[in-house]
Amino acid sequence: xxxxxxxxxxxxxxxxxxxxxxxxxxxxxxxxxxxxxxxxxxxxxxxxxxxxxxxxxxxxxxxxxxxxxxxxxxxxxxxxxxxxxxxxxxxxxxxxxxxxxxxxxxxxxxxxxxxxxxxxxxxxxxxxxxxxxxxxxxxxxxxxxxx
Amino acid sequence: xxxxxxxxxxxxxxxxxxxxxxxxxxxxxxxxxxxxxxxxxxxxxxxxxxxxxxxxxxxxxxxxxxxxxxxxxxxxxxxxxxxxxxxxxxxxxxxxxxxxxxxxxxxxxxxxxxxxxxxxxxxxxxxxxxxxxxxxxxxxxxxxxxx
Amino acid sequence: xxxxxxxxxxxxxxxxxxxxxxxxxxxxxxxxxxxxxxxxxxxxxxxxxxxxxxxxxxxxxxxxxxxxxxxxxxxxxxxxxxxxxxxxxxxxxxxxxxxxxxxxxxxxxxxxxxxxxxxxxxxxxxxxxxxxxxxxxxxxxxxxxxx
Amino acid sequence: xxxxxxxxxxxxxxxxxxxxxxxxxxxxxxxxxxxxxxxxxxxxxxxxxxxxxxxxxxxxxxxxxxxxxxxxxxxxxxxxxxxxxxxxxxxxxxxxxxxxxxxxxxxxxxxxxxxxxxxxxxxxxxxxxxxxxxxxxxxxxxxxxxx
Numbered sequence: 135x136x137x138x139x140x141x142x143x144x145x146x147x148x149x150x151x152x153x154x155x156x157x158x159x160x161x162x163x164x165x166x167x168x169x170x171x172x173x174x175x176x177x178x179x180x181x182x183x184x185x186x187x188x189x190x191x192x193x194x195x196x197x198x199x200x201x202x203x204x205x206x207x208x209x210x211x212x213x214x215x216x217x218x219x220x221x222x223x224x225x226x227x228x229x230x231x232x233x234x235x236x237x238x239x240x241x242x243x244x245x246x247x248x249x250x251x252x253x254x255x256x257x258x259x260x261x262x263x264x265x266x267x268x269x270x271x272x273x274x275x276x277x278x279x280x281x
Numbered sequence: 282x283x284x285x286x287x288x289x290x291x292x293x294x295x296x297x298x299x300x301x302x303x304x305x306x307x308x309x310x311x312x313x314x315x316x317x318x319x320x321x322x323x324x325x326x327x328x329x330x331x332x333x334x335x336x337x338x339x340x341x342x343x344x345x346x347x348x349x350x351x352x353x354x355x356x357x358x359x360x361x362x363x364x365x366x367x368x369x370x371x372x373x374x375x376x377x378x379x380x381x382x383x384x385x386x387x388x389x390x391x392x393x394x395x396x397x398x399x400x401x402x403x404x405x406x407x408x409x410x411x412x413x414x415x416x417x418x419x420x421x422x423x424x425x426x427x428x
Numbered sequence: 429x430x431x432x433x434x435x436x437x438x439x440x441x442x443x444x445x446x447x448x449x450x451x452x453x454x455x456x457x458x459x460x461x462x463x464x465x466x467x468x469x470x471x472x473x474x475x476x477x478x479x480x481x482x483x484x485x486x487x488x489x490x491x492x493x494x495x496x497x498x499x500x501x502x503x504x505x506x507x508x509x510x511x512x513x514x515x516x517x518x519x520x521x522x523x524x525x526x527x528x529x530x531x532x533x534x535x536x537x538x539x540x541x542x543x544x545x546x547x548x549x550x551x552x553x554x555x556x557x558x559x560x561x562x563x564x565x566x567x568x569x570x571x572x573x574x575x
Numbered sequence: 576x577x578x579x580x581x582x583x584x585x586x587x588x589x590x591x592x593x594x595x596x597x598x599x600x601x602x603x604x605x606x607x608x609x610x611x612x613x614x615x616x617x618x619x620x621x622x623x624x625x626x627x628x629x630x631x632x633x634x635x636x637x638x639x640x641x642x643x644x645x646x647x648x649x650x651x652x653x654x655x656x657x658x659x660x661x662x663x664x665x666x667x668x669x670x671x672x673x674x675x676x677x678x679x680x681x682x683x684x685x686x687x688x689x690x691x692x693x694x695x696x697x698x699x700x701x702x703x704x705x706x707x708x709x710x711x712x713x714x715x716x717x718x719x720x721x722x
Contacts, residue, residue, distance in 0.1 A: 152594060152596075153593060153594070153617070154617075155593075155613050155614075155616070155617045156454060156455075156460070156613070156616040156617045156620045157451075157454045157460040157462060157463075157613055157616060159454055159455040160450060160451045160453055160454070160455075161336070161337070161338050161450075161453040161454075161455075161457045161505075161506070162336075162338055162343060162345075163338060163455045163631070163632050166322070166450070166451040167318060167322065167346040167349055167397075168315055168316075168318035168319045168321075168322060168451060169315075169451075171314060171315035171318055172315045172596050172597070172598055173596075174315075175313070175314065175315060175596070175597040175598060176594070176595075176596045176597045176653070179597045179653070179654070180654055183654060189308070189309075190308070190604070191308050191309055191310060191485055191604050192486070196309060198309075198353070198356075199314040199353055200352065200353050201350075201351065201352045201353065202314055202350065202351050202353075203348070203349065203350035203351070204348065204349050204350070205347065205348045206345070206346055206347050206348065206349075209345075211455075212455070212617070212620075213620070213621055213624060250314075299447060299449075300446060300447070300470070301470075302446075302466050302467075302469070302470040303466070303469040303470045303473045303601060303602075303607070304466055304469060304598075304601045304607040304609060304610075306601055306602040307597060307598045307600055307601070307602075308597075308600040308601075308602075308604045308652075308653070310484070310485050310602045313597070313598040315598060316598075319449050319450070319451055320449075322449070322450040322451060323447070323448075323449040323450045323506070326450045326506075326507070327507055330507060337457070338457050338632055339633070358602075359470070359473075359602070360473070360474055360477060455630070455631065455632050456630075456632055456637065456639075457632060460616070461612060461616065461640040461643055461691075462609055462610075462612035462613045462615075462616060463609075465608060465609035465612055466609045468609075469607070469608065469609060483602070483603075484602065485602050485603055485604060490603060492603075492647070492650075493608040493647055494646065494647050495644075495645070495646045495647065496608055496644065496645050496647075497642070497643065497644035497645070498642065498643050498644070499641065499642045500639070500640055500641050500642065500643075503639075544608075
């Protein structure tokens with residue numbers, strides 16, 4: 135089978151290793167499908183913090199999640215270390231879509247790929263995100279050539 | 282705005298009420314986006330049990346999750362009671378796609394809609410699901426007229 | 429073996445049924461030990477809400493957890509319904525200790541017993557809890573005779 | 576206030592850094608009290624694996640948790656890195672008590688201290704743990720002098 139670029143580690147300009155936890159596993163002895171989203175969330179918010187936009191309950195604006203999704207290709211399980219890859223797929227005035235991939239330990243083909251769409255909001259309404267943040271996120275945009 | 286049938290409680294032939302938990306809420310004081318998938322999972326597996334197919338680690342076959350997704354329209358928060366709606370969208374020989382919706386307390390328009398695709402497997406390979414189970418799941422199939 | 433009153437359902441003046449979730453189970457196919465604390469938390473905060481003291485991030489004061497503990501006597505597992513028992517064990521000026529017990533489905537002897545100590549705080553310092561709330565909590569105090 | 580040795584990083588011969596996750600935080604914007612137990616669990620089971628005793632659902636014997644507890648001294652919050660300290664407090668024929676402490680980022684005084692008691696079981700009954708494992712665990716026993 136031809137490997138799509140989205141499952142290849144090279145497609146992700148930003149990566150972060152996160153350890154699994156004992157109770158990430160469910161009765162099937164593998165990482166539960168909902169846990170993937172905890173890892174997505176964690177990596178996206180860490181990136182935002184590193185780019186100067188720590189998400190806080192009482193901040194002037196905050197990113198709300200409006201859509202998420204995940205495809206599961208292979209099982210992972212505690213005590214795996216998950217290497218999370220991130221690339222910005224779309225970047226709008228107020229919204230950003232992150233493509234994410236989970237790599238088991240040292241594997242280079244993703245065990246799962248997903249996405250998360252953030253909309254910047256203030257009092258429940260979409261507003262333009264900070265211009266500096268937007269410029270910094272642009273550096274993580276997927277290169278057209280890799281599609 | 283025209284309400285799509287998928288967000289209307291009437292579109293879901295099976296419903297189950299699940300309480301939120303204190304730590305379903307994250308720093309934003311609302312139910313975290315990953316929690317929606319815990320509720321999806323819980324309701325799907327309860328339905329399978331009720332239809333005579335309790336998912337067990339050492340069962341002869343087991344349903345693996347191959348894809349999930351969720352759109353978030355409105356925030357929910359502990360201590361909300363979530364009314365989870367379920368309808369079977371596609372039913373194959375070995376796979377089934379459930380459409381799911383989360384309704385806040387007594388609301389009739391979904392705060393979130395999503396889906397979960399199960400593939401029946403034995404030793405990692407897709408196999409036809411039990412014929413009896415398949416017949417029982419058929420009763421939860423979305424009526425064409427409601428599309 | 430003599431049953432201690434703390435494991436008997438009769439020792440708990442307040443009870444609430446909470447369903448387990450699919451991924452409360454860990455690799456052992458039973459409810460993970462950390463999940464018990466999610467149920468404790470959920471029931472304590474629901475009681476506080478019912479007594480007029482909804483815990484909110486931006487409230488004038490908030491109860492912080494300073495100690496918790498749990499003893500595990502028997503395994504529980506999804507899809508069990510857990511009946512959570514609560515009794516106020518100690519009630520101070522600013523603090524309250526809840527004793528909690530988890531009963532599997534319709535069982536009357538607890539599968540687990542635990543406790544949670546709350547201290548009412550404002551800006552990180554202990555302060556006297558609201559007098560009305562304290563009076564209402566008093567009604568849930570363990571009767572001396574049942575010790 | 577005199578610092579007790581149990582809150583000092585030096586009291587723990589084994590340490591492991593674990594990152595917090597976005598939804599470890601609850602509505603109060605701090606790490607929820609139940610999450611501490613997820614970290615305890617994770618570190619204890621990783622140690623057991625490193626000592627040659629990976630806990631598996633279908634193993635010949637398995638360690639069940641019979642008691643846990645935690646005292647919370649200071650708040651932690653995502654995106655903290657938690658440094659988890661572990662020391663073996665008691666080591667019996669079939670049981671072991673681990674004392675655990677959570678240190679916020681580079682702090683040397685614990686934000687929380689707790690414990691977890693494991694009993695080795697086979698088909699629900701306590702049995703002597705493997706002699707090799709017991710010998711290896713002995714190296715993590717708390718030195719009397721540090722009490």
